[in-house]
Amino acid sequence: MTDTYADLLACEDLLLFASAAISSTGQREFHSGAAEQRLSLEFLHEYVHGTHPDLYALALALHVNDHNAAAIVHRLLSNPRTGASAGERARENALIRRRLAEMPPQRVYRLFARLARERVNNRRTRATMRAWIAARPNLDLDAVKYRPGLRAAARHARVALPEEVGVFLFSPPGERRRHRYGSPLLRAHGRAHYSASDLYDLPYTVAEGFAARHRVPRGVFLEGVRERATRAERLRLAGTARRHGVGAGPDPAAAPLLRLCVYVLSLPTAERRDRRAELEGALAASALRAAGPAAGTWPRTAAVLDDSYSSIGSPVRRHHPLAAALACHHLIRALAPDSTSHWVSGHTDPLTVRPAGPTHLAERILDALDTGPARVVVVSDGHDSTPPLLADTLTLWRRYVDPDRATAMVHLNPVFDADGLGMRPLSPAVPTIGLRDPRTLPSLVELARFGEGRLGLSDLREHLRATADAYLEAP
Known part of the structure; x- marks a missing residue:
């Protein structure tokens, strides 16, 4: 790499912008x-x-x-x-x-x-x-x-x-x-x-x-318009339709992975347990579709997933950070069938996960590393309860335990940190990239390579042009 210090800074700026443009919606x-x-x-x-x-x-x-x-x-x-x-x-x-x-x-x-x-x-x-x-x-x-x-x-x-x-x-x-x-x-x-x-x-x-103009009862309207609603509209209105006793609900298996995860998290925990077979089957099928030809091609991977209280998101993006983590759990399982998942709370049932408790990422990352993975994917907003401990742990691990980078680690952040003008990182030793739709996970992991400091602006420029050409040539 022959890039100057200014080129490295430019590379960092471009990655920061790409991360923000991937994750933030201005809400x-x-x-x-x-x-x-x-x-x-x-x-x-x-x-x-x-x-x-x-x-x-x-x-x-x-x-x-x-x-x-x-x-x-x-x-x-x-x-x-x-x-x-x-x-x-x-x-x-x-x-x-x-x-x-x-x-x-x-x-x-x-x-x-x-x-x-x-x-x-x-x-x-x-x-x-x-x-x-x-x-x-x-x-x-x-x-x-x-x-x-x-x-x-x-x-x-x-x-x-x-x-x-x-x-x-x-x-x-x-x-x-x-x-x-x-x-x-x-x-x-x-x-x-x-x-x-x-x-x-x-x-x-x-x-x-x-319908509002003619004062049509809500239940009558939903029953009559059901065939005209799109698949996404039927999924979004599923709860209202059930409350009004309107026919069969939408088919969750046909929904995109992230939208399906938002729908699952909107359900009461008891209902998720009652519909376990249906919902888990739908999540697995949607994740397999999202993985596409890459299914089963990843090396042994460990996922560290943030289900702390802040993963509840906001009233306008309710459960989005947690839904992104849940979607990554299922997608990584499709990409690497022998993968392991480590929820920050210690929860072991992904279907009933909910936002609660503090964020202790260091402990879960160490648990993930103990499984001997080739790759670790951390999905979190980066707001750890003890940031210095987390940053020092990852820096020491990279410097003294795995200096040869036998294990790759990437931090996917679904939340833009407006105050810090970027994605809140875990440590300088771990590249951070924005996350919006988990279906793009493989390409985001590829893009994160440029945040490790070993590739510079010329490499990033070549990558962007090749990506654009492939994007335009795709059917």
């Missing part, structure tokens, strides 16, 4: 409020975009969460980089369009509405909006479900819309309702203003407003 956390989260995150975006503009866009290929992906796209469109080569500009455009295609449509429409409000009217922005809207599979559905966003984007980018969609979006209310639509969805929307029976032909989020 309230257990140890910091939403305002602090947003302020720190905004500073990191501004800093990296200003100091490393050639690498800023490449972060879109690093599994950054949708909140930060939208922020990156907004900054790239509203503050285009000067001096970029044609090849770099083409790659940026491809990354923007690929990431927008993968994001939830409501988030993309919010981004477009923001660009319209701020009058970001350059050719690149208009072309991005037109291309994304042209690729939408059902503009009738978007017109009903995301009407303000589609209207703002279409007006701002001067998008040529189908005639009926244009009438629905831009005509006065009276004319819009009198129009004879050929689209069944647009007709149902017009009839739902007057008839409660027609609201069940609409998407759940739209039908819910009409």
Whole structure:
């Protein structure tokens, strides 16, 4: 490695930004409020975009969460980089369009509405909006479900819309309702203003407003709209549906791993025990899907998982840190079938885990090392009850017990530390990387190599470009 000290600092800055963009959503956390989260995150975006503009866009290929992906796209469109080569500009455009295609449509429409409000009217922005809207599979559905966003984007980018969609979006209310639509969805929307029976032909989020308008009992509405709700909506409404005695619940096995873990943790402990076979089977199946071709390929791994009280998260991200730890438990078991898990509380039943007690990570990490693993994965927010003891223990272990690095250790942190402007580390001897969706665990472990100080900016730059190229070439 021939990087200078400045290069090593730049590498550290980029990893800090990547970690923050992966884990933070600008919402309230257990140890910091939403305002602090947003302020720190905004500073990191501004800093990296200003100091490393050639690498800023490449972060879109690093599994950054949708909140930060939208922020990156907004900054790239509203503050285009000067001096970029044609090849770099083409790659940026491809990354923007690929990431927008993968994001939830409501988030993309919010981004477009923001660009319209701020009058970001350059050719690149208009072309991005037109291309994304042209690729939408059902503009009738978007017109009903995301009407303000589609209207703002279409007006701002001067998008040529189908005639009926244009009438629905831009005509006065009276004319819009009198129009004879050929689209069944647009007709149902017009009839739902007057008839409660027609609201069940609409998407759940739209039908819910009409149900309140017509004062439809909640249980009756949930039973009628069940087939129109998405899988994620049915899972989120499972508790409400049970309270109203509405039919069979959602199929947990079909849910993504992190969402499934949030659902499991929302259940009372007694219900988890009663449904043990169903829930454990669903978790194992979801973890196997998340592992994909990498299932069973990891070496012997020990997981140290934080279930202390702070893992409860915040009211807006309830149980997210604990759900991330639970998801990592199941995913690591799929990746390394002979893995061991060590919960901070000493709990031995992952299905009934709950946030409680202090954080004594040093003891559990030593327990994990006693099993002789090739890799140790620690999932924690880094707020240990005795930070000096933990940091000294890991430093001494790395310096005197395992200087040859026979055992790799990585700390995955699901919580952005706004006050510290980064991810709260365990020790300088252990690289820390942000965690959002445990499905990205293998690539995060790969990225964490750059936090050990043995690889520098040139290696990271090469890794980012290779990752971006692979991301764009993936089907």
